[in-house]
Amino acid sequence: xNEPYTLAVxxxxxxxxxxxxxxxxxxxxxxxxxxRFLLAGDEARLNPLLERLKRAGACCTxxxxxxxxPNDAKAAVALRMRQASMRVAIDAVAAGEAQGVVSAGNSGAxxxxxxxxxxxxxxxxxxxxxxxxxxxxxDVVMLDLGANLACDxxxxxxFCLLGDMFARTVLGLPAPSVGLLNVGSEELKGDECLRQAAxxxxxxxxxxxxxxxxxxxxxxxxxxxxxxxxxxTGNVALKTGEGxxxxxxxxLKQIFSSSLSAKLxxxxxxxxxxxxxxxxxxxRYNGAVLLGLNGMVVKSHGGTDAAGFAxxxxxxxxxxxxxxNERLREGLGRLVGVMAEARPNExxPNExxPNExxPNExxPxxxxxxxxx
Numbered sequence: 364x365n366e367p368y369t370l371a372v373x374x375x376x377x378x379x380x381x382x383x384x385x386x387x388x389x390x391x392x393x394x395x396x397x398x399r400f401l402l403a404g405d406e407a408r409l410n411p412l413l414e415r416l417k418r419a420g421a422c423c424t425x426x427x428x429x430x431x432x433p434n435d436a437k438a439a440v441a442l443r444m445r446q447a448s449m450r451v452a453i454d455a456v457a458a459g460e461a462q463g464v465v466s467a468g469n470s471g472a473x474x475x476x477x478x479x480x481x482x483x484x485x486x487x488x489x490x491x492x493x494x495x496x497x498x499x500x501x502d503v504v505m506l507d508l509g510a511n512l513a514c515d516x517x518x519x520x521x522f523c524l525l526g527d528m529f530a531r532t533v534l535g536l537p538a539p540s541v542g543l544l545n546v547g548s549e550e551l552k553g554d555e556c557l558r559q560a561a562x563x564x565x566x567x568x569x570x571x572x573x574x575x576x577x578x579x580x581x582x583x584x585x586x587x588x589x590x591x592x593x594x595x596t597g598n599v600a601l602k603t604g605e606g607x608x609x610x611x612x613x614x615l616k617q618i619f620s621s622s623l624s625a626k627l628x629x630x631x632x633x634x635x636x637x638x639x640x641x642x643x644x645x646x647r648y649n650g651a652v653l654l655g656l657n658g659m660v661v662k663s664h665g666g667t668d669a670a671g672f673a674x675x676x677x678x679x680x681x682x683x684x685x686x687x688n689e690r691l692r693e694g695l696g697r698l699v700g701v702m703a704e705a706r707p708n709e710x711x712p713n714e715x716x717p718n719e720x721x722p723n724e725x726x727p728x729x730x731x732x733x734x735x736x
Contacts, residue, residue, distance in 0.1 A: 374404030376468025387672025389419035438475035463659030500585030539588035542577035650675035
């Protein structure tokens with residue numbers, strides 16, 4: 364994509380906004396000289412920051428938005444806050460003034476506002492939240508991570524298509540392998556929904572890439588490039604992985620500080636440990652994406668630093684410059700025939716159940732989604 368493009372930024376969302384956001388935009392501006400940024404937020408606080416950070420000031424336009432959606436606000440409340448920075452940024456994408464939006468604000472509000480204001484792409488029943496995670500073989504894409512607590516076969520098939528295209532766009536993989544997360548790898552394992560989804564996938568254009576069922580340990584092992592599951596399971600798996608990494612870090616600290624010989628061992632092992640720290644740096648994996656909407660939506664972790672926010676901006680730039688949605692529409696067109704042939708109860712539209720995310724509510728898992736406040 365050679366023509367100029369614009370990203371809208373919720374400049375007031377996040378624990379350390381707007382300073383961290385503007386500093387992150389400045390880093391992104393250095394990496395992507397062709398990009399323009401529309402900052403939605405309080406002019407009185409943003410203008411002095413842009414005057415100090417000249418590189419950001421040269422490529423940013425400020426759109427005044429006096430309100431900020433609180434981290435604990437429900438989606439129904441957020442929908443009424445039309446002058447909030449997040450809403451103003453999303454409106455800019457819906458109006459065609461920007462191709463994508465990046466926010467470190469309230470996850471539930473971002474999902475609800477994006478779905479209602481932008482709408483989903485034709486052929487997509489529900490958007491999914493995807494993110495990149497580390498594994499033993501390199502980066503892995505996982506979705507859904509909390510946007511949809513319960514899914515039917517149609518949703519899982521759509522998520523596989525979304526994940527396939529995301530891995531091609533962001534990771535640069537020509538034919539990423541795709542797996543459905545299950546309690547076992549055997550074909551008879553799992554519930555009827557999973558088995559139906561697997562059967563449909565074997566009839567789609569991504570059938571050669573479909574690995575089949577994968578288990579929890581396959582995520583860290585990197586058995587497949589794309590791991591697909593419902594939002595409830597995905598969010599639990601994500602938080603379990605984050606907790607395990609934190610535990611390993613704490614145990615290493617205890618071990619290497621337990622004695623003089625252990626401290627000497629640390630000095631010998633330090634180069635390798637420093638490399639591992641770089642590989643597992645949370646800022647490298649900051650930037651979960653809401654896939655399947657009429658516009659790119661990237662969610663940054665609310666507590667990230669400027670480098671982490673810049674990485675979320677990088678993800679948005681990749682999605683826009685590689686024309687993710689245009690390429691996705693082509694894939695959806697090829698999928699229509701297979702979906703139409705499937706039995707109605709396999710792929711019928713979902714009704715929102717009591718534990719799922721409706722247009723004006725936020726499911727409990729979504730509040731803790733990646734980067735979620």
